[in-house]
Amino acid sequence: MKPILECRELSKKYNNISYALNSLNLTLERGQIVGLLGPNGSGKTTLIKLINGLLIPTGGEVLIDGMAPGVKTKKIVSYLPERTYLDESMKVKDIISYFADFYDDFVTERAYQMLRDLEIRAEVRLRTLSKGTKEKLQLILVMSRDASLYVLDEPIGGVDPAARDYILRTILTNYNEDAAILLSTHLIHDIENILDRVVFIRQGQLALNATVDEIRMEQGKSIDSLFREVFRC
Amino acid sequence: MLGKLIKYDIKSLNRFLIIIHGVLLLSAVLIRIFFTEKITAESLLESETGSAIPFMLVMTIILYSLLVTCISFATGLIITVRFYKNLFSDEGYLSQTLPVTRGQHLLSKTISGGIWSCIDTFLVFLSLYIVLATPDITGLFRQYAPEIQAELGFTGSYQMSFAVITAVFLLSSFIGAISNVIMYYTSVILGQLFSGHRVVGAVAAYFAITGVLAILSSAVMLISGIFPMMTGDGIMSISPAGYMKNMILFTTILSIVSGAGLYALSYWVMNKKLNLV
Amino acid sequence: MSWELDNDRPIYLQLMDRIRQDIIASLYRPGEKLPSVRELALIASVNPNTMQKALSELEREGLVYSQRTSGRFITEDEKMLKQLKDELAFEQIRKFFEQMKQLGFQEEETLSLIQKTLKREA
Structure with missing residues (x-):
């Protein structure tokens, strides 16, 4: 089986100025929850956008299950951007049928179950939801798919601790051996225990790629403290 | 899909x-x-x-x-x-x-x-x-239809019913409308290439496209001679019907050609150049 | 409720400790079936692969055994459980003496303090 994600010499330059991503080589296998960590501006979001075909690489290539980003990869990648991308004029139930319409792997019942758990009503317009609730709704949409690769950009950034726990549990519940979850965050401490592996990115390049327990075994410290050390300002 | x-x-x-x-x-x-x-x-x-x-x-x-x-x-x-x-x-x-x-x-x-x-x-x-x-106007129109037709020059080889004229006019307008939509889209897409000033870029692209099209069409009209020439006596060299026919034909062809060209340009830029930042 | 975990030790080792303790504390009886990896991972709020690793290690130690289709069970080997209990007890006591030493008490002093405390409480 091909690796679910493979970056070969992947580079991205904006406006011909400086590299946001510089010859990145990275391979991720299925069945893992991977933390993508790095300070602001290190290239995390650039990498995530390249995986989703929102950016065109300046050099190198990114392969999802052996394929360059396109219709086929978009069918198997479930992406949560760091911003709200919902059409505010829609109702909650409209956006759910929208997802069900376009994604064959979308499980509508699961989405409604999670809406009930988080007490979001299906009849309301998105415009009336708070920012935190919109973020929860987006995560529900993304996690209601049976995708092969989940790419979550700051999934727990803007929500309260109770919802954060629910989100982490949702991620754990949906985890399966054939899928991989790549999630970027700066709240390392909160998610450290659910990760298999962490990937540190610095100035567009790979700084570290190891399992959480390897790091703890060898360094005797948490990812959080290692991160603070590696990226000390 | x-x-x-x-x-x-x-x-x-x-x-x-x-x-x-x-x-x-x-x-x-x-x-x-x-x-x-x-x-x-x-x-x-x-x-x-x-x-x-x-x-x-x-x-x-x-x-x-x-x-x-x-x-x-x-x-x-x-x-x-x-x-x-x-x-x-x-x-x-x-x-x-x-x-x-x-x-x-x-x-x-x-x-x-x-x-x-x-x-x-x-x-x-x-x-x-x-x-x-209104009934008054349609009544008058029906009464004098042949005279109006003759006055506009829809006679001889241009002889056609008003229904046909309306249909042709509508069809040509539809083509123009669709072509316009493509032009708006192309402007937006080209505007995306101006990172940081995407909306201003789109407006600029719109004026650039319309400008180029205006220059091109005037050039073609002048060269091809379908521009209505005035004779020395200040009389049109061509009947209103003939002029209309030429204009409709010309603008329709222009719409089709520019629409197709801009669509191809949009398609190419969208696929090869666009980053969502 | 997620489990309390330290930051500096490998997570799977901590999971093993926790499950050992739960067995000693008779949260699980000998021969009883353990929850599935996924359930345990959810209860502990940890990565399922890490939980899997902890359970495999416990299996290697013989504390749990798996039956191919029906899941993982606590060992019925009472001797092993007793031994585990003793080991954990020794470890606790060693730690205690260590801490007392840091407070400046020699082992004899600590012992007599223990006896005093027990008498007072009785």
Whole structure:
């Protein structure tokens, strides 16, 4: 089986100025929850956008299950951007049928179950939801798919601790051996225990790629403290 | 997938466009009931001096044309904004990660925008008809149809019924409307290449495209000689019908050619150049 | 409720400790079936692979055994459980003496303090 994600010499330059991503080589296998960590501006979001075909690489290539980003990869990648991308004029139930319409792997019942758990009503317009609730709704949409690769950009950034726990549990519940979850965050401490592996990115390049327990075994410290050390300002 | 995209695009456009075209038709009906219906040839002649009708008539015509212009402009704007918002604002993060190609997005938007642009054109004609086609006027028109036709030059080889003339005119307008939509989209897409000034870039691109098209079309018209030449006596060298035929033919071909060219350009830029930042 | 975990030790080792303790504390009886990896991972709020690793290690130690289709069970080997209990007890006591030493008490002193405390409480 091909690796679910493979970056070969992947580079991205904006406006011909400086590299946001510089010859990145990275391979991720299925069945893992991977933390993508790095300070602001290190290239995390650039990498995530390249995986989703929102950016065109300046050099190198990114392969999802052996394929360059396109219709086929978009069918198997479930992406949560760091911003709200919902059409505010829609109702909650409209956006759910929208997802069900376009994604064959979308499980509508699961989405409604999670809406009930988080007490979001299906009849309301998105415009009336708070920012935190919109973020929860987006995560529900993304996690209601049976995708092969989940790419979550700051999934727990803007929500309260109770919802954060629910989100982490949702991620754990949906985890399966054939899928991989790549999630970027700066709240390392909160998610450290659910990760298999962490990937540190610095100035567009790979700084570290190891399992959480390897790091703890060898360094005797948490990812959080290692991160603070590696990226000390 | 294309069908689904079109369905959602049309649905989204419907929200505003149905309302404003409702306003258009309603105001046409009101003008007809309270105004044009009451005007007869006699009343116009009788009220020549000092009566309020001519003044009111002028005002109504001005306001009505203003309304029609605004609604057509708003239609174009709404279609263009939908294109921009759905693909290149935050919503683009969802649209562009749907399992469809960028080409399908462009096609879906062109079809949905094109359909509404044609509906707009048709409804503008319809509203004109509602306002103007009072029994008095249609009666007069029917009575003098052959004379009017002869006066405009629709005789001999140009002989055709008004139904056919209207159909040709509508068809040509539809093609122009669709071509316009493509031009708006191309402007937005080209604007995306100006990182940091995407909206300003789109407006600039729009003026650049219209400018280039205007220069090109004048050049072609001058060279090909379908430009209406004045003879030495100040008389048109060509009948109004002949002139109209040439103009319609010319603008239609121009619309088709520019529409196709701009569509190809949009397609290429979308696929090869565009980053969603 | 997620489990309390330290930051500096490998997570799977901590999971093993926790499950050992739960067995000693008779949260699970000998021969009883353990929840599935996924359930345990959810209860602990940890990565399922890490939980899997902890359970495999416990299996290697013989504290749990798996039956191919029906899941993982606590060992019925009472001797082993007793031994585990003793080991954990020794470890606790060693730690205690260590801490007392840090407070400046020699082992004899600590012992007599223990006896004093027990008498007072009785």
